[in-house]
Amino acid sequence: MMEKKLTVGVVGLSMGRRYLSASIENGAEIGAICDSNEAVLNEKGDQFQIPADKRFTDWHALLHMDELNVIAIATPDQLHREMAEAFLAAGKHVICEKPLALTREDLVAIIKAADNAKAKFMVGQVARFNPSKSKIKELADSGMIGEIFYLENEYAHDYAKILSANGWRSDPIRHGVVGGGCHAVDMLRWLAGDPTEVFAYGNHKMLPQVSYDDATIAVLKFPNDVIGKVFVSTGCKRPYTSRTLVYGTRGTIVWEDTHPEDVLVYTVDEDGISLKPEPEIIKIVMKDHNVTKEFEVFAEHIRKDTPVLLSALEGAKTVAVCHAIVESSQTGKPVAPDYNF
């Protein structure tokens, strides 16, 4: 049971529908829903049985509703800053979808707004709440595969159909490396720390409807002499994957969304050299999109008044790496991510 009653307003109801379910599953109340598209508003309102007087097409209406203490922002990335600033200034706790924002100016503004606010702010890098990914993190931190020397993560997601429905994803500042690739970059940052330098190549063969590269490969240098790779494709013809591989001095972790319940861990025998013939297969129970867990963690931060793990700065650092990757692919030069926010 939560000590503090959470009453949530959700803005943007496509991805936002997951915050509606997550709030309900975590015992919070839905105090308001908002979508500028009235048809979407009413469809989700009906689906979640939200009374008509709690449905809004203008998000500003939620700013003045004293009963709301939590806002979930699930609108297009370009709108995160304006909404985060306003809701934090109004004293609401805010959970905001990834990527935190698309421009450095917006990242800086959100960090400042979160620092100045009395309320809490968390960025929804949801992959960290995927039970397979958290198991990978736990195994890597446990030393089971020794010291990490190389790691990689893909983000392969066909946007061909999503793009036609959503103009905001075609904006060149919403480059696939930032918009979706942030999941892969964030995973590597979580496992290996902040990369010090990146080098990238990109190409554009799949999505004629956008002006930016739809495939990018980046190599990254991490602290402690760790090296890594991120591959992002937003036009690929395969099921979605966010495959993660972690290579250590005593073993290797392999995970792919095509078999999401299996985390494979290869390790060596006691001699430290011979690979055991079979990997250990660690079974994971996958539930939903993991927003429920993400919201649970945010609710705990609010309830216990603890520092938020996925702060605005964390979200901004991930986008800083994404920006460095895009810049490197465009200039042909290595780029050091700028974490100086």
Ligand SMILES: NC(=O)c1ccc[n+]([C@@H]2O[C@H](COP(=O)([O-])OP(=O)(O)OC[C@H]3O[C@@H](n4cnc5c(N)ncnc54)[C@H](O)[C@@H]3O)[C@@H](O)[C@H]2O)c1
């Ligand atoms: N974590 C994940 O796995 C994941 C997955 C998809 C999207 N996202 C993120 O979630 C956010 C939303 O993405 P989406 O796929 O739902 O986009 P979408 O375009 O499908 O839906 C956005 C919704 O916001 C509404 N909207 C737009 N402007 C608004 C405004 N000013 N006020 C109120 N409502 C407004 C639209 O009408 C639409 O219903 C983005 O930041 C995106 O990057 C995250």
